[in-house]
Amino acid sequence: MLPAALRQRFRQWLRPRRTSAIAEACLIGLFAALSAVLLQAGAGWLGAWRVHASHLFPAWIVLPAVGLSFGFLAGLLVERLAPEAAGSGIPHVKAALANVPIQLSLRVAVVKLVSAIIALGSGLALGRQGPTVHVGAALAAQFSRWFPTSPDHRRQMIAAGAGAGLAAAFNAPITGVLFVVEELLQDLSGLTLGTAIIASFIGAVVSRLLGGRSMELNLVLTAHSTSFSLTELPFFLLLGILAGLLGSLFNRGIIASLKFYRQIHLSLPLRIALAGFVSGVAIALLPPAFRDNTGLREFLVTGEAAWYWAAIAFVAQFILTLVAFGSGAPGGLFAPSLILGSALGYLVGVGEYNLTGIGSPPTYALAGMGAFFSVVSRVPITAIVIVFEMTTDFNLVLPLMIGSVTAYLTAESVAPGSLYDWLLEWNGIHLEKEPTSKGLLAELTAKDVMQPRVETLGAQMTLEEAVQAFSRSHHRGFPIVDDGKLVGIITQTDLVKVRDRGLPSDTRLSEIMTPQPVTVSPIATLGHVLYVLDRYQISRLPVVEGRKLIGIITRADIIRAEADKLNGETGQMGPQPEPSYVVYQTRSPSVGRGRLLVLLANPQTAAPLLQFAAAIARDRHYELECIQVILIPRHSSPAETKVKTAKSRRLLRQAEVLGKKWKIPVHTQIRVAHDLAQAILETVKERHIDLILMGWKGNTITPGRIFGSAIDTLIRQAACDVVLVKFGKEGRGARGVDAQAASRRVGREKINLSSPASPAPPASPALQFDRWLVPMAGGPNSKAAILLLPALVTLGNAPASEIRLCQVFEPTEAEPDTTVLKQARRYLTQYRNLSSKVTAAAVKASSVSDSVVNLVKTANFDVVMLGASREGLLQQAVNGNIPAAIASRVDNSTVILVRGAITKE
Known part of the structure; x- marks a missing residue:
């Protein structure tokens, strides 16, 4: 164990500061470059193997088969291991930088890297630059979790990681910095520029050293120099206009492709496999040059292609990119937009040369790359610099500026907005267009x-x-x-x-x-x-x-x-969840005086939880509303997502069987939702619920939460009674609970609960609730707990059961006021059919939680039932005192926490 002074100095050293930010940016740039090189090498090797195999064997068999199998494998990896790794990845990064709760982690980075290698190697018409941006940002986010950083510092590091990924992919450090400033953060602060510059520089240098240039266009163009004259200005303006119109059409096509794939209701692996198969068939029908995307781009910009090859390349790349991207395959749009731009520019250049006899088609091809890129990404400055950095040709600066700016203005007038913003809105994420500094x-x-x-x-x-x-x-x-x-x-x-x-x-x-x-x-x-x-x-x-x-x-x-x-957990941040959607339900006659909602989430505790519900329902003549909630990602629509309900229906059928045996009306439903608490609150409102009963694991790992995000929300917002049950691990209240065995035993019971005089449903032999401890001090929640007791004590051996009421007072109080204890004891002893022994005692202690824990351990109580002392005890619970102490120190006893209905004054 380190001395306290040394630990304090170590924590001081780990605190975010400018020097640590620079060091972290260097590490991020290094690992982003390594991942970019690995992606380039892996996808290149698989792609070369695929092309070579298509020459050895019939291409019409090899290419579709490789696309189908590799596409399915890539989709399976994403679906099973990290659904966040689907698609380009840049919209995910942009949303995460806007504090939307989207997962960025080492798991996402690894799955994205491997699945992108497989998907790109299968021949899908997508690029590797988007995935490298996503991987770099995910690695940076993981670094920010390993080291203590502020949220602002974390955003800076994620942006630096994204910039480093782009710089490493294109060997263009200035482009990486500009993309961070122009698209991701839109921030020119010193820390943003410093970390982005360092990470992008390290990423580009390491990428050059290990993998070489990704597109050595300046070396290819040595035999075909670029040129620009004033007489060519109208043609570059025409190129910009065409790029703006066709780029906008391309963006609309991306959204249409996403809609098409969603309508056919296929899983992600099948969608990507279908895209790979279609791409393989199409490429097999095209000339061999179309089997290598990078080679096709270089073939166009060198000026060696005939005009009709450029036209075929534009149409084929346009359609195949829509087919691939709409499937959700892990791949980006940077490389396809550059190919489309080069083909479009080459066509304009050939036309200008045939009309005037001047100009250079390769110059138009390069200018078209920047123009089309600026339309797709809506970053004209980045588009200009990225082509210039790849070619290092100063003659291209003016053509690039004319084409890119004209294309950007044309696209903004036709279809304003970035494609990445459209993709986020498609997934239900709406970012603020004009971020405010007020906060x-x-x-x-x-x-x-x-x-x-x-x-x-x-x-x-x-x-x-x-x-x-x-x-x-x-x-x-x-x-x-x-x-x-x-x-x-x-x-x-x-x-x-x-x-x-x-x-x-x-x-x-x-x-x-x-x-x-x-x-x-x-x-x-x-x-x-x-x-x-x-x-x-x-x-x-x-x-x-x-x-x-x-x-x-x-x-x-x-x-x-x-x-x-x-943390991105408020309604103002991130996507507003869609309403939950009922995919299965059963209804019984509505003959009860109220309804009790039971959340069946854990099969291991479903049987005892249903016993609790049945006891309360019998006592109050309630109907049971049993619900299962299936959670799906925010980017999926609850009403349109296919889910498997077989296991949920089996659990709900168990509740229906118990209801028939006990003559209690039981309604069931399965809801698909983005948020558990929202689904329950919607059910409470729609079904007029009077009481919520749900299990509670006794602790939470969510920072800032007490019971967990869902339960905290229900305690604050649910208008009805809320009862939480935390079953003991073993011993009292949970003697080796076997859920299936308990369910079978309870299912065989033949108890008539329609008559008030009928006996209560006996507890399963696996449960024992004989000794009850009820700390109290008055207030509505304490009263709610007392009202539930007569029903719940029937779960044990009623004649031998004991209820101990206690009230904790400060040791300094000479004559404590025990009015609350006397009133509660009087109510219980006068309750009909209650044969349990009821005792009341005043306990002097300085800590409520310590005294409760000591009583449970020394007197061997089976159940601890907590109400609130004029809300004081509940407020302590919400602030993390009582539940944390009982859950961590009294594992073997069942804990019940009751929050009474919220009354409107």
Whole structure:
């Protein structure tokens, strides 16, 4: 173990700073170059083998067979290992830089690299430059996870990785930097330029050393010099106009191809295999020169091709690129756009030469490359520089500028917008066209972030009652409300001052509170809220509408909102998920007084969870609504995605069988959704759910979350009761639970639950719920837990079961107020058909969580059931205290957390 001082110094060294950013940019450039060289060599070797095989054997057999098999293999790798690796990859990088939650990791980089080698080697008319950009960005994102970096620093590194990938692919470092500035980040800050320049330079140099130039056009053109004269200006303008029109048509064709593949409802491997087969058949019918994309491009720019070969090349490349890209194959559009541009430029050059006798068709071919590239990518400056860097020919600068700018302006007037933005919108991701520098503090208001459920005290409460309220809650202050209107606020500091003054315990809060507290309106921006918090040196602000208290906002709420946005987890960031889609459902007669929603996600806990649901449904005469949610990626539509429902239907049929045995109406449904919490909330609204019952694993690995993203959302937003059940690993409450065996045993039960006098469904022999511990301190959630107890204790051996009610008090309290305990015990002992032994005890301890854990361990309780103390206990749970302690330290007992229905005032 390192000494504390050394660990602190190491953490200081790892903190993001300019020098570490430069070092990280060098590493990113190195690995981006290595991946680019590997992709070039791998795809080149496979492509050469494919071309050689087509000469040895009949091309009409070899090329379609290779395209079909390699395409299927590439699609299978992407679908099984990293669906994010499909397509070009540049839209994914652009979305990730806009804080959209899209996965960029080492796994994505490796799958993208291998699948792109296979796909490009199969003969698909796609380029390797898009994948190298994606791989470089994914590697940079992985580096940012290995080293502690800020979100802004991470974005800079991802952009540098993307630039390095492009620079390594084209051997063009300036192009890599310009692409970052012009397309990805649109930022000219020192850190952006510095890291992008270094990473792109390292990437280009290493790529040249290891792989040589990817397109040595300047060496090819030594025998065919370029030229430009003023009389040729109209023809370069014509070239720009044609490139703008045909490039826009190409972009529209890409979207149409995506729509076509989605309509035929094939899996990704089959789509890419179909594209490979069609491409193989088409290439087999074309001359042998068309089997090598790089050779075809060089053949055009050298001026050796006849005009009709250029026309055939343009049409064939146009169609085959649409066929390949629409399938979702891992490949880019840079290389195809350069081939299309060179063919189009060559045709214009040949026409100009035949009309005037001057000019050079290779010059037009090179200018056409830049023009078509600027239309597809909408980066005219990058398009000009990329061709210039590949040729190092200054005679091309003016033709490139004329053609690229004219093509860009023409395309913007015909079909404005970048193809990459269109692809993102096709997948449901809408980026801001004009990013603002104001950020979150200006975008969100107090109403967006505030806590709507506020724990308050009454103005007529006594000082003694206020002290008890503070002792039962973690809050350091309470708003004072009279007739629903905010009249003051009281804090722990106020209580200390009152104690020093020696006021009697029956003093009213209206006499000691701080009247007219500082407040904010619900439409106040977070920037204004922070200003007020700092101006008055306070930690919380009541949010009022007129004088009515509607919420409270703290510094922690603002920090959590910032963290959510930086992680891409807020509704404002990224694509809005589409509504969930019901793909399967069954309905029973609606004869119940309410509905209980059971989420069946884990087959291992489905049987005991259904027992819980049946016990509650019998007691309250509810119907059961059992749901399975199938999650799909954001880029797929829930209404259009094919899913397999066989396993889900088997699990739901188990619930239907149990319902018939127990005479409980059971409805089932399977929903396809982007987000689990959204699907459940939609079900709650559509089916008028009264209670949600779901399993809980007891912890979460998601930063900033307590129960997990979905459960946290349900606790905050679900209007009905929410019950979470965390089953013990072994022993009490889960004695070696075998889900299938328990299901079979429960399925054989023949219990009549239609009559209130009928016995409750017996618990499976694998379960034991005899000793119940219920920590409580009043409040709506504690009451909700008590109301559920009579139904749930029937899951154990009722005559021998025991319910222990406890309330935790500070050790300094001489005479604790046990009114809440007495009321709860009175309710349970007077409840009909409840034969369990009910005891109540006051526990003195400084920590609620520690006392609960100790009680469970020393008294061997099977179940711990938590309500909220005037929301205080639940607020501690949401902040990560109670659930974390119980889940990590009381593994063998079942934990139930109850949040009562949200009441609208």
